[in-house]
Amino acid sequence: MPHALLLSGSLGQGHDVMAAACADSLHDRGWTTSTVDAMALLGRRSGAAGEAVFRRLLAIPGVYDAFHFSALRPGNRLALYTEKAAVARLAPRIKELLEREPADLVVSVFATAAGAVDALHREGRQVPPHMVFCTDVTPHRLWVHPSTDVFLVTSQAAAAGVRRYRPDAAIAVVPAPLRPAFYTPPTKQQARQEFGVPDDARCVLLMSGAWGLGPVAAAAAALGAAGVHVLAVAGRNQELEARLRAVARREPRVHAFGYSDRVPSLMTAADLVVTSSGDTCSEARAIGRRLLLLDVVPGHGRDNLQHELELGHADVTGAAPRDVVRAALAALERPTPDPSIGSVRAPWEAAFGTALSSVGLS
Structure with a gap:
């Protein structure tokens, strides 16, 4: 061989x-x-x-x-x-x-x-x-x-x-x-049942790479307070995971996760993916989800962010929680894209x- x-x-x-x-x-x-x-x-x-x-x-x-x-x-x-x-x-x-x-x-x-x-x-x-x-x-x-x-x-x-x-x-x-599970995602209804998100609720997936860059916990709290269900993923950042779980105890619309291998299901459950400008973007496009990009990765991240905006079905926001909420609420009103060529x-x-x-x- x-x-x-x-x-x-x-x-x-x-x-x-x-x-x-x-x-x-x-x-x-x-x-x-x-x-x-x-x-x-x-x-x-x-x-x-x-x-x-x-x-x-x-x-x-x-x-x-x-x-x-x-x-x-x-x-x-x-x-x-x-x-x-x-x-x-x-x-x-x-x-x-x-x-x-x-x-x-x-x-x-x-x-x-x-x-x-x-x-x-x-x-x-x-x-x-x-x-x-x-x-x-x-x-x-x-x-x-x-x-x-x-x-x-x-x-x-x-x-x-x-x-x-x-x-x-x-x-x-x-x-x-993509990782294999992205090629066979569950239905949106199945995914929402898995995570306890009502079928008629507005829902976003909030994540920022394996390191959990940016004020993810504060943004999750602000989105939850605005009436949005938030699937918030800390990646391998254990300190962020602890903060997210503390937010989830106060705000029932926030669902906290540490490192998770269920990202395909989490994306399918969400109406919008709020993330930094990494490989998560191609995964979200394959699922058929609009992107809201957190401008939290300098250098190569700025190049990648600009490229995602040029591809369409994406918006950008600053990292301040109030900015994330305003941008997310607006993005939730915009059309959902079809799955990309990467979906197969x-x-x-x-x-x-x-x-x-x-x-x-x-």
Whole structure:
């Protein structure tokens, strides 16, 4: 059986979701796979330090905006130095993995991993075909390297972003893949029964990534007080989960959740999805739900937010609870979109298969 090494990164959950989608597609084609967290390969101290720095940057929007738009996008000396330090630790670990378990394909869904694989190429190491998968609408410089065989992106804008750095790059524009449960969601009535939401109630799903960015608890309380049922998801943010459960004890229209694998049902139960500008957006579009985007992710998040607005059936709001309530009440009066092309798996599978064929694999 052919074997693939998938390189993810545990900053949030989006990288892992995309890695799992690629693994599922490869398994269906008779492949075996191994998925490795590049942050863990950096070592406990380095990985934890990297996550802490990234979280801190997100908490200071102006600083992260400056780093993203002035350093990462052009790939200036600061960005390249940051990458070089991480790649120096990561590349030898990937080399060991490939020696211990030879692979026929490497798939990077994390920018630092892509740089580490490229470093092995530059050292003259034997590396199998290398595919890089980025779901951001504007891949920054550290995603794009000379030795990558094919880039997978989810929009023509992202393809243009790759060509900024490699005009001759091989690029496949693919539908964003979804977790399997999104392809077979329950009916709205079934989902509402599951969560105790009346059939005739206005209902929103409120979530902001695995880290629960922004004032989610305050927004949930304000929406509940405005008469809206709120399915509020904290992700892996345990402190936020505790605050949401406290809100739910005071306001019966707020339904609090921590990390949940029932997001397809939660989305189906809702009339509107209030979220940050991440991979949740393509999931909501596949279910056929309008988006209200929280402007809480700086840097690449601003690019992604603008792209979602251009796709339509989406609005944007500031993070202040009163702003969220006003925007949500207005959005609830607007038409519900049809499910997107991503609501069925076949287009993704066909596009992924074509990308494999482009590097001589199937």
